[in-house]
Amino acid sequence: MPSQRPPSVDALARSLAPSGLPHPLCVEVARAAIAAGAPDRAAALAETRRRSLLTDVINATGVLLHTNLGRAPLAHAQPARAQTVEFDLETGERGSRQRAVGQLFAKLCGAESAMVVNNNAGAVLLVLAALAAGREVPVSRGESVEIGGSFRVPEVMEQSGCRLIDVGTTNRTRLDDYRRAVERPGADVALVMKVHPSNYRVDGFVEETTIAELATLGVPVMADIGSGLLDANAPWLRGAPPAWLAGEPAAVQAIADGADIITFSGDKLLGGPQAGIIAGRADLVDRCARHPLARALRPGGLVLRSLQDTALTYLDKRAATDLAFWRMVSRSVGELEASAERVVERLLAEFGVADGLVGVERMDALPGAGSAPGVTMPSAGLVVERDVLDALRASTPPIIARSRDHRTFLDLRAVEPEDHEVLVVELGRVLGA
Known part of the structure; x- marks a missing residue:
């Protein structure tokens, strides 16, 4: 018997x-x-291809700022219009890309500029390249860390062109350790750097x-908070700040304590976009803005508008209600238990x-993304007495949970109430009769 002829590519x-993929991808x-x-597996392959694209998910892991899930969830919309990214409405001439958002963050941080x-x-790299290239930067051995994704402080400093001076020990670094590095004969210290x-x-x-x-040493202090x-x-x-924030470095206090320049992420505790x-x-800050790297590292209009918002x-004073991360943080354990x-x-x-x-x-939920390391916050959620992680990931939208000892845990702190349905x-x- 002759073999069955396969369907045409176009027909298949x-x-x-119905997969929702554009026709060129369906052809592939x-x-x-x-x-x-x-050919009978084409629909399954199309679904696999669709799920390989960026996809909305429900984060029930209990890690609020989950790096693999995009850190701080953020809703942002703007009209499809031109905007004054580098245009000065007063003069009608070219303006600064940094002015609009920079002035807002300067005010929020209590700083002169931002x-x-x-x-x-990129912020750490730019500051070191602009302010310390070819010169020395003392850093505590206890802060010469790898933060993640191969971001190692010594290697970033090397790329910036400055020279790392290790001071102190892994567990104890005193002011005198920095002072000896700054005041030793032949020293050429551009700034001292403190790393969270x-x-x-x-x-x-x-x-x-x-x-x-550090601000008493007579050289600029850089703090990567x-x-x-x-x-x-x-x-x-x-009310009072939540207990899990105790000891977490903050921008206002770092500037008030004497830091000359600080750097921080936009998509962690700030609750904004990656920046x-x-x-x-x-x-x-002006020296950083004028450095050639600033152009290579600059954000686009979407990020700037989102950061401005x-x-x-x-x-x-709308952050507690309008930013998803702070809504998560503000939910009481009783509220979460009642929802569960x-x-x-x-x-x-x-x-x-x-x-x-x-x-x-x-x-116990975690802030996540390297924020407040070792700290948890009380939470509540659902426990399924079997491992259903794979089945939940196949949901629409996918539900990302965690399992231990063949039990599945769905922490509700990071789940918006409208997703409970x-x-x-x-x-x-998955579990119904």
Whole structure:
């Protein structure tokens, strides 16, 4: 019997239109399926291809700023119009890309000036290249860290052209350690650098030098505060700052303590888009803005507009309600438990899920993305008495959870209330009778 003739590429590609992929991608999938001798698997291959694109997910991991899930979730919309990225409305001439957003972050940080680059690694690189190339920069051995993604302080300093001077020890660095580096014969110190360790914490027999102490050395102080907390007092929240923020470096306090220039991320505790903010003395920020690297690291109009909206949200004292990260933080454990109980009740009543298969438990959530290392915050969520991670990732939208000992945990702190319906429907699909 002759073998069945395979379908035409065009016909198979057109049959894949329900996948939502553009026709050229459907053609690629169809050709691949036919070449593999499996045209009947074309729809499955199209779905795999679709899921390889950037996709909205529900973060039920309990890690609020999950680096693999884009860190701070952020809603932003703007009209498709030209905007004054580098145009001065007063003069009608070319303007500064940094002026609009820079002035807002200068005010928020209590600094003379500020500017924006594409991320905090770029901010650190630019500051060192602009202010310390060819000269020495003392850094505590306890802060000569790898933050993630091969971002190693010594290597970034090497790329910037400055010379790292190790001072102190891994666990204890005193002011005298820095002073000896600054005052030794032949020293050519451009600035001293303090780095927030970000993703680890050393406890026990430890000592570090504060920004206020470093400010007495007579050379500029650079502080990479990393996580982007604007103010340790969190005035945008009701009541006292949450306990997990204790000890987290903040922009306002770093500037007030004497830091001449600071750098931090836009997509961590700030709750905005990926960006790196540089703030401090006007003359130092201006040197950074005029350095050739500034053009290579500059953000586009979308990021600038999104950062502007984020800054205005803080200035209007709307951050607790309008920024997703601070909404997550503000939810009480009681509120989360009540939401979890409602989900369980609906699963039992509407989907026939076996009693005892899903329950409510208290959990510990993490800020994530290297913010407040070693610190947790109380939370609550759902526990499924089996491992259903793969099935939940196949949901629409995918639900990302975590498992341990063949149990699946869905922490609700990072899940927006409007997504609870998705949890009900998809858990009902996976677990229902």
